Amino acid sequence: MNSKQINYFKTIVDPKNICTTKEELLVYEYDATLLKGAPEVIVFPETTGQVSLILAYAYQENIPVTTRGAGTNLSGGTIPDQGGIALVLTKMNKVLEIDFENRVVVVEPGTINQELQDMLTPHGYYYPPDPASMKACTIGGNVGECSGGPRCLKYGVTRDYILGMEMVLSTGEVVAIGSKQQVNPDPLDIVKFMVGSEGTLGVFTKLFLKIKKISEAKKTMLCTFNSVKDASRTVANIVREGIVPTTLELMDNLLINCAEDFIGLGLDRTADALLLIEVDGLKEELDGQVEVIKKVCEKNNVKGFKIAQSAKEVDQLWTARRTVIGAVARKRPSYSMQDVTVPRNKLPDIVEEIVNISEKYNLPIGVLAHAGDGNLHPLVLFDERNQEEVEKVHEAEFLICKKALSLGGTLSGEHGIGLLKKPFLDQEFAPEVLSLKRQIMLAFDSGNILNPDKILEVGK
Amino acid sequence: MSILKEGKNYELLNTCNKCGFCVQGCSVYKEHFNEAYGTRGRIRLIKAVANGELERTPLYEKIINSCLMCEECSKNCPSGVQGHLLVQMAREDLVREKGLPFVKKFPLEKVLPNNNLRKLSFHSFRLGKNIIPQTIKGINIKSLNIEKVDFLSSYKPIQKPENPNLKVGFFVGCMMNHTMAQVANSIVGVLTKEGCEVVVPTEQRCCGTPAYVYGHSKVTRESALHNLDIFKDVDVVVTGCASCGNMLKSYGKLFPEDSKERELIEGFSKKVRDITQFLVDDLKISLDNKQSSLKGKVTYHDPCHLVRGQNITEQPRKILQGLKGDEYVEMPGASKCCGASGMFQYFYPEEATAISNKKVENIKKTNADYVVTNCPACYQRIKGSLEINKMPQKVMHIIELLDSK
Structure with missing residues (x-):
């Protein structure tokens, strides 16, 4: 310039x-x-x-x-x-409207997720998508990446909460799409295209979000296992029983220890896997659900089963979960994280492969998973100043992605493709599909100026 | 070689994974919404200087100096990166490589560590403040009380109790000494009433916080050794200033590991207590029949250097909730910085005023009659900001509630 x-x-x-x-x-x-x-x-x-x-x-x-x-x-x-x-867009951060009658809020894109939650909580409402970075990240970014979060097993991802938006096209025209209506009869729903478009189709300037009433009650359970296999089987079995917890989070031994170093909750450092399970709903239905979950855990050789007793305990468990990724950095100077997703009954297979890859390349790899929807975040630990190690990280990650795809999974559950996963994209999509995607991108942004060549090389 | 490149320091700079969680609590970032003014950005720039990618430019200095040192980022960092210590290290590097400007150098090096010069400057300020405007750079000068005779100069030892349980040295700190002599007297009174023998060494010197936070820890090291010597005969060192307490407790990091001085100074630091910590944890004072000196609604502001610096949150609340006769209400964002942060308020008035106004807003939400805190700097800043905003609340030091004459 x-x-x-x-x-x-x-x-x-x-x-x-x-x-x-x-x-x-x-x-x-x-x-x-x-x-x-x-x-x-x-x-x-x-x-x-x-x-x-x-x-x-x-x-x-x-x-x-x-x-x-x-x-x-x-x-x-x-x-x-x-x-x-x-x-x-961090300075465009106003919450413009909160409409409890219609359960809609209108925000500018720079609004911080947690700050919106803080405004809704006193009224008994919340905005369900809850990425781990929710205290820092913006709603605009959440929409751009279609962020998920631990709660999305039951409540869905960002895409399920976006009713419409005001956005600016690459040529500078301002358009409004969708509306504040809960039902969108648009046969070619452009709003859905926009969510997760990673800044390649337009720039959001106002977002209409759905909000929900906070459930009457919730129960949080902490279960430890002697093997990741047992834990992942538990996950599949719980869902099979017809229970949809808000959260089914899995951490492996490495992450349990990292979380313990940071928060010090007294987690079982010897456990091979931990499941953080939360159910919500009406008070009277929860005890039954907890009972079923407990039985499933026992059938799968649970080591320790504990129900959080106080709000403070629940908070601490969640803090441990939300901060564990960063806490991993205590082990090595750098980490790299993938976001692969597999059908939930394939969790043991991918975890086994990750363990093999970790041994093969002599790299510590921790596994954190939104296990309920088969979304894994393998964290590879290394030192970015060591070029040889960096090469190994790339190879290891490539193998993890390949395995996920071979199990019928996808490359990204919620973090988006950006630059990081771009090289793997043709492993997942057929050339015809990629070509369609390219045409859509060019239809919105003929000059290819908006976040050019992210997700895909578009060309002009 | 720059200290930034030294082994352990450079390793620390490389532990940041750039997750960005640090900006969530950063009050200065939230005034700029610009990465450069959040911890992740600052660390990136310090690394750039260490790597020789960036010169120590005036903008770099501004970015490094406009940190409140409130420690929110350090508490929020899941990787355990101590953002405030990295910023302090960068300031140390700036002092070594570029020196300090006179406006900082003179007070930090000459005035604060020298008891006579310090007295003289506070005295001149007291005389001068009547002829200057009400506020300078958002600081409410008129509301700042400066004692005609400071506490240490007027202190007369009071009779020690029979069979005292402990010998307590009182570290008053510059701000309390010159602006809140009454509060200092209350601390001595309450401790004596609780059965302690209180000694107040009048030759005690500035704790060294200002010099330390501006990267001139050489001065702080001298203060540390001086105070170590002055307080060698007491069982406990008590202070009513969050920043002094925080500094006295962490003198050790200023001295090389395994040095003789380090060992001695860490022994001293172990004796240091915040007044609320001492009353609640050590003396375990009974609040059952204690009447508060106040009536009405009371709220509490956590000083950064107490809540994060020393992990003290429950002790003051135990006192406030335990005292009879007043009603305690928690304020939203009680632990957010008040915007004072030493000289920050003078050098970055726009940010400081906005941050203080948020504190005032939160106080307003409580409908409290009184704001209680535990740090003279917060006390003055909040008092000044409340007055500027024409708010009715009175600010009190926590000891004043316990001192029912």
């Missing part, structure tokens, strides 16, 4: 919302992955109008635009690897 172009942006937004210093460019070159790529300018719009003018100009000048929220994403999706503009 040249200085004329950069100066033009100063006529659109307050100059304090334009950053070009080396210091600031350096801190927008990364996300939560190990990938890097610096933007040439960082722009913080504050209104839809500004976003529109920025995109219109970027389109005219053919400048790449990478939209970004809190940058907690795990796929390289917000890395401006082609330079251009980092369009950071």
